[in-house]
Amino acid sequence: MENPAPTATAATAEAPRPKVSITFLNNASMVVAAPDNSNILRVSLREKGGIPFKCGGGLCGTCKCTIESGREHTDAVKAKEKKLLTPEQLAAGMRLACQTFVSGGDISVSW
Numbered sequence: 267m268e269n270p271a272p273t274a275t276a277a278t279a280e281a282p283r284p285k286v287s288i289t290f291l292n293n294a295s296m297v298v299a300a301p302d303n304s305n306i307l308r309v310s311l312r313e314k315g316g317i318p319f320k321c322g323g324g325l326c327g328t329c330k331c332t333i334e335s336g337r338e339h340t341d342a343v344k345a346k347e348k349k350l351l352t353p354e355q356l357a358a359g360m361r362l363a364c365q366t367f368v369s370g371g372d373i374s375v376s377w
């Protein structure tokens with residue numbers, strides 16, 4: 267016997283595109299919506315979030331920031347970040363904005 271065709275069309279028909287929101291705490295707690303898997307520095311540049319930067323490539327450390335909430339929605343720490351941030355800073359939630367992507371939920375960031 268064949269199984270009947272799946273009937274899971276209702277859930278997919280109205281599923282919104284995934285979005286995350288980033289709160290820029292040092293910028294009057296401005297909240298910005300961005301596509302899932304967004305780079306924090308790119309969103310900051312596009313939306314005038316205000317996170318300082320120079321190289322954009324994980325080399326200078328200017329974009330050091332702290333993920334104050336939603337750390338579980340950031341991707342894994344990169345080798346470049348381990349060069350510029352101490353284990354204590356990483357444990358405290360510090361990241362390089364240019365190297366950090368947000369997906370699966372919202373974050374707030376300070377710098």
Ligand code: FES
Binds near residue numbers: 328330362364
């Ligand atoms: S802007 Fe230079 S390390 Fe991020």
